[in-house]
Amino acid sequence: MFVVSVAALTSVIGHRFYNEPQLTIGTVAPETIKAPESAQAADPIATAAAREAAFRNAVSVYMVNPSQTAAIQADLDSYLADIQKFRGSAGEFPYTSIKTLSPRVQHFLRQQNTGDFQTLLKQVNATTPPSTAWLKTKNAQAAIKALRTYRAKEKDGVKWSALMRSITQAQQDYQAALGKVPPRLQGFSSRTLLEFTEPEWAMAQKRLRTALKRILTQGIPPGLPGTVMRSTIKVQLQDYPAKVQALGIKLLPNVLKPNLSIDPTGTLRQREIIAEQIPPILIPIDKDEVIVKSGERISQADFALLEHFGLSRRGINLLGLFGTMAAVSGGIAVFLVVQRRCRLEFDRRDYVLVLMLSASASLLIWTTALRYTSLPAVGLLVGSFYGPVLGATVVVILSSLISLGLSSGFIELGAIAAGSLVASLVARQRRSREEIALLGVIVAITQGVALFILMTLAGAPVYSILGLSLIQGLVGLGWTIVALGISPYIEHVFDLVTPIRLAELANPNRPLLKRLSREAPGTFQHTMFVATLAEAGASALDCNVELVRTGTLYHDIGKMHDPQFFIENQRDTTNKHDLLNDPWQSAEIIKKHVSEGLVMARKCRLPAAVQAFIPEHQGTMVIAFFHHQAQQQASANPELDPVQESDFRYPGPVPQSRETGIVMLADSCEAALRSLKDATPDLALKTINKIFKARWQDNQLVDSQLTRDELNVLAEVFVEVWMQFHHKRIPYPTATIPPK
Known part of the structure; x- marks a missing residue:
């Protein structure tokens, strides 16, 4: 992936080095070059300068205010x-x-x-x-x-x-x-x-x-x-x-005061018309006339003649390409370091997505113009998918690399980078499509104002840059609209989660959650309390709260395969496990809620990040009740084979992130905290710490990146939530019934 990324980005960023003249303005002519025939060669640089001067000096168009x-x-x-x-x-x-x-x-x-x-x-x-x-x-x-x-x-x-x-x-x-x-x-x-x-x-x-x-x-x-x-x-x-x-x-x-103001659109259109009316500047030359002598530096007019006759010796600039390749390699290395520091687990699909988005920004510059680059959309999408730090990193790296492939337009690139940076930093905080639409307006204003300020500082007249600033803002707004439109498709194709998608999945009216509340109401209530605990813990540890809440809501959906085998859904005194009287079979039924949950999650196309909560919230823990029951049966009947602990452990894996680790601990503490009706906060804290210690010693948290200090914070947060649910109430007197 590293090699592919370097090759792809170098090829689109360094496009100007593919066909670069060796004999260009300022270089020394290796020999005397003569005109092969009489001609009038167009000087594009002088023509562009003349048209630019006409553009700047044209009278502004006014409108009544x-x-x-x-x-x-x-x-x-x-x-x-x-x-x-x-x-x-x-x-x-x-x-x-x-x-x-x-x-x-x-x-x-x-x-x-x-x-x-x-x-x-x-x-x-x-x-x-x-x-x-x-x-x-x-x-x-x-x-x-x-x-x-x-x-x-x-x-x-x-x-x-x-x-x-x-x-x-x-x-x-x-x-x-x-x-x-x-x-x-x-x-x-x-x-x-x-x-x-x-x-x-x-x-x-x-x-x-x-x-x-x-x-x-x-x-x-x-x-x-x-x-x-x-x-x-x-x-x-x-x-x-x-x-x-x-x-x-x-x-x-x-x-009387001035009541005419400059019409930016009309002025720009008028200036463009005047600029287009400037004829190309032609340089006449006769056959065998010397264009440039050996040892002389090539001037602008000389270069125009060399280009006209195809004598500028165009070819691949290997030095420029290798320099671009080195810069791209360094940029990718910086990206990888930031990704690791942000604790973001990337698979190949994530790298492919970032590469595609990054390449699109340079490819559009190559095929259209600098102002139409997709950098604002790249910043918004990467910031929304992977967080503001990584989004801002991608924008800064791309802006730096794109500048290597430009010969002009650095002010415009700076304005585009400013709007893209704002998009990357703010996108993750948006929780609805309407807020993203408002972000588009912010990006448009940022790009337009940034271009206006930079061009003003560069000495451009104010009346000549109003129209350019307006167009730049509209382009930025357009890219945010494009990003908003393609975001749902990217989320599904690349299996990504954003705050907006997580909020949609956490809606209790989703079919799977409605079915859970209807078919397994006890499990649903258990899920809601675990979600409250886990959310509070995730917020205290600065984790992804939206992911924790959504993952918790779906972590026990597998219990719908047979709700009555789980104690929270049993409404009568009959326990189906007692009828089985087989701890091995009961353990398999209990473990099945993990495998069945994954089947349901895949069928409903839940993101992989949400699916991870289903197996990881149980990790490889022992189903203690039935393991103990099996040991008792083995002790009472020596003819039975020795009890294998692995038969009573969940298949795992253990939690692979702080978020799934928090949900495991919240799920483990839920039943214990519910049973503490009249206990003191100190007793609740001791109970929670005892559970945490058991999970730690059982190596359930070894891959979760949770530290001992964070476990202490979680324990205090869980006690606070428990106290909110079990606060004391005023005892109301029983109403007396008057005698008849």
Whole structure:
């Protein structure tokens, strides 16, 4: 297997060494080489570099970000609401009929303080020209003229007084509003905000929202210069009144922000199209023209010409292949060491499976591309089948070996390795298919983010790697889905157990377990108590708890071949063994529950790891009761042959793992612990230790890898479980029946 593994992995990992040019870029030409004919040779390296440059420099494709657009519109609405509230604090405007005073005059009058207004009123009544420059201004003259006209028209002094009160109240409200300008509006001209009449303000809001919508529909890319933004705003507002333009030019820059974001998929597609449009770079050469002189180093252009004419002397790079072979051998050696340290027993099928999965990762790189390697699926499957340590080891070894066969793409390989490592470390902890599906999302995110970070650190522009990161994440997700789909088939073909499969087998609704509970209820109850003991022990010793529970549930299924020959299933006083009165035959019947159990397990296609609990939980122990009975009969009848202990021993083998060893001890202690009704914990511990000592001295645990210290831990755990089952209860009084 070692030789086959080295040969297989070397052949797929070192594929680039099969047809490698000897005369490549940077090597010294052994002789002067001339062109055999005139030609125009394509330079793939220069072409790839030109296309890569075009790919990187192509303009990104943007798309409107709906959430950012909505946020900008909401910000404008918030500003307009603040302005509306501010305008409301200044009172109604116009505060009198526009037939009496125009809005312009009304706005001018409410801006005046008490002294200026009184001066203006005196000029209304005066016949002499104004004496101050302020009264000569255009707005003041318009106000004086409007007030004189109204006073001359309305002879009633009551209306004049009402108008004066309205103006005075408006002035007071106006001054109060100016003293409480909201912080957001302090950069605006308060007089401009209060100059709009209500109809004008309603129309201004509508026009500002329309202008904003037009600008956002066109889109604002990141990094747009402020001068361009202001020019855009002016163009959108140019057909509106001057007051609306003034307000919009001041307000809209405060709310406008970029609402375009890069479309990764569209950008990638656009860049690929632009890159593909770059024509191949051709190198012209005439017949007999020197390509490279003897002793000169071969340049990129020289190599392109040599490749075109088939003069690069391609062949097998034996040094590269032997180097790859040495690295593969070292990687396999590391794998074997980790496997031994993890106490994983492998047979040939396990080695074949790991080899096939490992070879697939390199084979897909060879036949497709690096990004499509199955390394995430390999990490997930190996981690799920054999544990996170071995899964992570395989991922690290494969990633290192694959890099030997690459000439580029190391950043992408690093991202794939990161996702695969996460899959291998977490897969074993998943207990359902849904959790594995969630793991696929985690792997996808890990690969995508890892590629983004690594390429960013390498100096690639962010906008050019978003699409690549997305594709990398989707590939990782795809491989986890593939692994999830093929896992059940691999489990059955290679006879593997995973937490998910063990959980499915431990379901009490499985046909074999339902039959056991129905045909041998006593054995089923015994099995459940043994499972509780064994699970607690396995958890304390950090063993495979799922395997222990599942193996325990099936360890006594062979008793269904004749349940009444086992004491826990006997419901009457008649014991079928007493009717036989033949300890040898009784022992054979008892031992038969092991062989019959194996037959049932194979028929139901239980995994070998679960089947191992059926013979190993009994090991080669003596069936003590019938062995003692046979000895008594032999003593009473000297004519009988001497009793052979081997006739009363189970066929074995003894427990070959810590898990089956724990179940043997739990099974041995179950009956003894059930019989201890009112015993103390110390007595229970002594009973358990006595049983453990007997199994140890009988060499039943010699291959189980259980140590004496672990046996002490198991004994304490079994006592704790026994105490939970046999805790004291409150004695309830017996109900008295009243006399009739």
